[in-house]
Every structure is written in C-alpha cells, then in structure tokens.
Amino acid sequence: MDLPKIARDQARREAAEARQANNVNNRTNSGGGQNQRRTAILSLARKGMSSELIAQEVGMGRGEVEFILNIEKQRKG
Numbered sequence: 001m002d003l004p005k006i007a008r009d010q011a012r013r014e015a016a017e018a019r020q021a022n023n024v025n026n027r028t029n030s031g032g033g034q035n036q037r038r039t040a041i042l043s044l045a046r047k048g049m050s051s052e053l054i055a056q057e058v059g060m061g062r063g064e065v066e067f068i069l070n071i072e073k074q075r076k077g
Contacts, residue, residue, distance in 0.1 A: 011047050015040055015057035041068050 018040030037058055044054045051069065055062040 007047060008049075011044050011049055012057060014043060015054075019059060038068055038072075041065055042072060045069055 018036050037060070040058050041054055041060075044057060045051075049057070051065045052062050055065045058065070
C-alpha cells in the first residue's frame, strides 16, 4: 500500500518520537522502552505501513515487528 506523502511523513515523525522516547527510557530505566516501541509499531501498522517500513522506522528487524503484530492480532482475535 502506498501511503500519501503527508501520512508517511506523519508516521515517520511519530516513529522518530517513539525512538527518542525509547532512548530516554533506556537511559533511565532499562527495559522500559518496549511498550513505547510496541505502541509505535501498532500505530504505524494501523496507518497502513508495511512491516518492512515499520521495522526501518523503529529500528528493529522485520521479523520482530511481524511477531509483535501477530501477537497483537491473537490478543484481539
């Protein structure tokens, strides 16, 4: 799915903010950034970004992103 430029830019900004929040949390509380990263992944997925693009945006592997998305799908299913 090809997102319009405005939506892509917004998704990238949100991912950058999540990365920044994650970095701050990792410095003050080890392990505390996973929830923000998960939130960013789910938000970007809801906007239609592919797992590959999400992985690039949040700085994770595609498999990790897909794993999180699958777990969330099972939780809600």
